[in-house]
Every structure is written in C-alpha cells, then in structure tokens.
Amino acid sequence: MVMRMNVTIKDVAKRANVAPSTVSRVIADSPRISKETKERVWKAMEELGYYPNAIARSLASKVTNTLGLIMPRSTEEAFSNPFFPEVMRGISVVAHREKYDLLLSTSGNKEEEKEAVIRMVKGKRVDGIILLSSRTTDELIPWLRDEKFPFVVIGKPLDARGVYWVDNDNIGASKLATNYLIKHGHREIAFISGSLEYVVSLDRLDGYKLALEENGLTFKRELVEQEEFSEDGGYRAMMKILERAKPTGVVVTDDVMAFGVIRATIDKGFRVPEDISIVGFNNIPLSAFANPPLTTIDISTFELGIKSAELLIARLKQKEIESDHIIVPVKLIERKSCVSR
Structure with a gap:
C-alpha cells in the first residue's frame, strides 16, 4: 500500500x-x-x-456503520461475569466481518441506561442497538419500539410484540437441569437464580417448577432463593437456603453464582457432590476447573452474540428475515459436581 x-x-x-x-x-x-x-x-x-472521514461519510450516507451495545449494569459488575465478554465476542466477530464498529454503553441504574440510549438514537450515533438483557419492567424496549429504531434483544422480552430477539429456550433448559438431578435420585432440589426482574430468571424458575410437577414432586418455597448475579450472591442465597432446609441438589442459573454456592455448602460443613449436587448454567471456561468441576448447561453464549448481531445487521440491510426471533440450542455438560442418591 x-x-x-x-x-x-x-x-x-x-x-x-x-x-x-x-x-x-x-x-x-x-x-x-x-x-x-x-x-x-x-x-x-x-x-x-485514503480513508474517508467517518463523520462526513455518515452525514452523506445517513448511516454510521456503528452498532450500540447496552449493558444492563456497570462495567465493573458486567465484566466480572464471563457471560458478557463472551456474548460481546460473538457480536464483535460479526461486526468486524460486516465492517461495523461498536459503541458500548454502561450505566449505574435504569435512568442512566435510558439516557444513554436516547443519546445514541437522537444523536444519530448508531444505526441499531443490541440490548444485552431483557427485564420485566423494561422502559427501553417500548421506547425503541415507539421510535421505530432498529434493535435486537438478547433474551425474550416479556412483551415480544414487534420485537426482534435472540435467546435460549430457558424454560426447557431449566427443566433439563432439574430433570438431570431427578434422574439421579434427588427429590429435595433447591433453585437459585438472579433477580426476578430479569425474564431469564422467571423462565428458568418456571422450568424448574414444571420439572418438579411432571415428576410428582412438590414445589417448596423454602428451597428457592434469588440474589445478584455474582459469586457472593450465590454464597448468600445458598446460606439462606441451608438455614431453613437441607436440599440434596441445587439448580443455579449462573456458573459464577454456582461457585459461591459451592463455597457456602462447604462452609456449612457439607461436601460437594457427596452431600449436595450442583448444576450450573452458562458453561463458562472456569467451570471445568472448579472444585469439583461443575456440571452445567451450555447456553452457547458466543452463538447468542453471533445471532443477535446477524439479526440486527440483516434488519439494517433490509434483508428478508424468516422470523423475528432465533432460539439458540443448549446442552448439558456432565462433570463432577453431581452424584446419584
């Protein structure tokens, strides 16, 4: 050159x-x-x-060739959980291939989050937006829908009318995890999730309940706890459950939380998996190196990022789209954190 x-x-x-x-x-x-x-x-x-000035080019073409990514929490919290870097890696691969840049926004609360989205849209900084989570009380989805601004959500929205989204079958995935423990003879199975303001937590709770019901087991409120998506959150949730019940198995809807659950179980004098078996979610790389290695549901996080970016860019390029949503399959990864009763 x-x-x-x-x-x-x-x-x-x-x-x-x-x-x-x-x-x-x-x-x-x-x-x-x-x-x-x-x-x-x-x-x-x-x-x-020669590279044309990006601003001049966007003014001429009325496009920025930039996608906005909206994180559901602060940068420090988000990047402590490997889910978000991995899903962003998938988005980045497609963006690079299609010659799009990425503009990342993080915030401390919902108000700051909405302000960031408004700045992106009204300031014509991006061509489309990917929301990296779906809440039950989400103000961004109806606002973007009313603005008729192209966006895609990772996670099925509570109200999916007119929304493009990418997700797993979280009800089915949670049934898979719970049935795995039931198949191994467990009857007292606890369930730990992140905040129920996230649709994914609600769906996985529903899957857990369905698995119990279909196997003739009683749902017990004392075996269910929710906390923040962090190792300390998992620790606190498990401590609360062990103060009021003695489960033999636990479904934890996040691997990082599951690390805290293992720590709490040991601190309470129990062994994993001999006394309490644990199944996690997400299959993050560290799961294979936990003590014991964690049995988990692989939700294909990288693929969630890939599909969300492909769906948004297809919309931006006005390509024909078969469906307004994509379901990414899951699979159970068996390791050493579960034993039969």
Whole structure:
C-alpha cells in the first residue's frame, strides 16, 4: 500500500479512473453506483492509504456503520461475569466481518441506561442497538419500539410484540437441569437464580417448577432463593437456603453464582457432590476447573452474540428475515459436581 500525505478524493478518482463525484457517491454507498465501480474505488483508496472521514461519510450516507451495545449494569459488575465478554465476542466477530464498529454503553441504574440510549438514537450515533438483557419492567424496549429504531434483544422480552430477539429456550433448559438431578435420585432440589426482574430468571424458575410437577414432586418455597448475579450472591442465597432446609441438589442459573454456592455448602460443613449436587448454567471456561468441576448447561453464549448481531445487521440491510426471533440450542455438560442418591 502506498502511503502519502494529504491524499484527496481527486487522487482516488484518478487512480480508479472515475470522476471525483463518483468517489463521493461510493463513500455514501449510493445504490446508483455499480458493485464493480465501488470495488475499484475502494481498492484505489486502500492503495493510496485514503480513508474517508467517518463523520462526513455518515452525514452523506445517513448511516454510521456503528452498532450500540447496552449493558444492563456497570462495567465493573458486567465484566466480572464471563457471560458478557463472551456474548460481546460473538457480536464483535460479526461486526468486524460486516465492517461495523461498536459503541458500548454502561450505566449505574435504569435512568442512566435510558439516557444513554436516547443519546445514541437522537444523536444519530448508531444505526441499531443490541440490548444485552431483557427485564420485566423494561422502559427501553417500548421506547425503541415507539421510535421505530432498529434493535435486537438478547433474551425474550416479556412483551415480544414487534420485537426482534435472540435467546435460549430457558424454560426447557431449566427443566433439563432439574430433570438431570431427578434422574439421579434427588427429590429435595433447591433453585437459585438472579433477580426476578430479569425474564431469564422467571423462565428458568418456571422450568424448574414444571420439572418438579411432571415428576410428582412438590414445589417448596423454602428451597428457592434469588440474589445478584455474582459469586457472593450465590454464597448468600445458598446460606439462606441451608438455614431453613437441607436440599440434596441445587439448580443455579449462573456458573459464577454456582461457585459461591459451592463455597457456602462447604462452609456449612457439607461436601460437594457427596452431600449436595450442583448444576450450573452458562458453561463458562472456569467451570471445568472448579472444585469439583461443575456440571452445567451450555447456553452457547458466543452463538447468542453471533445471532443477535446477524439479526440486527440483516434488519439494517433490509434483508428478508424468516422470523423475528432465533432460539439458540443448549446442552448439558456432565462433570463432577453431581452424584446419584
């Protein structure tokens, strides 16, 4: 590649053997310019080391080639859980392939979160938005829907009308985890989740209840606890349960929380898995190195990111879309944190 100072559109036009106005239209991605001409102009830009000013390009084309990512909590909290870096890795792969940049927004509360989205949309900073979680009382989804702004949600919304989303079958996944323990002879099975303000927590609680019901087992409120999605949250939840009940198995809807559950179980004088078996969710890399290695539900986090970005970009490019949602399959990974009773 030839590197020159002060390369201009005229230089590019001369190299590509087109008019300067044609170069401007290529930068604006005008549909009136043929694919062959666009490729020739972009090749000339690359050879000359010319990159159009991003702001000027977005003003000309009315697109930014940028996707907004909305985290559901502060950066410190979000990146302490491997789910979010992994789902963002999937999004990044597709964004890079399709030549989109990413604009990440984190916030301390729901008000700051909404303000960040409004700035992105009203300030024309992004072409579309990916929400990395779905809450039961979500103000962003109805606002974006009313604005008719392209967005995709990771997690099935409580009200999915007119919303594009990507998720697992969380009810089925939770049934899979609970049935695994039941199959191994467990009857007193606890359930620990993150906050029930998240739809994923509600769905997994429903799956747990269904598995109990279908196997003739009674749902016991004292065996259920919710806490924040963190190792300390899992520890606190398990401590509360062990103060009022003695489960032989536990379904934990997050691997990081499950690490805290293991720690609480041991601190209370029980052994894992000999006394209490544990099944987690997400299959994060550290799960294989826990003590004991954690049996978990692999939700294909990377694939959730891939599919959410592909769905949003398909919308932005006005491609034909078969469905407004994508269900990513799950599988159970057996390790050493469960034994038969």
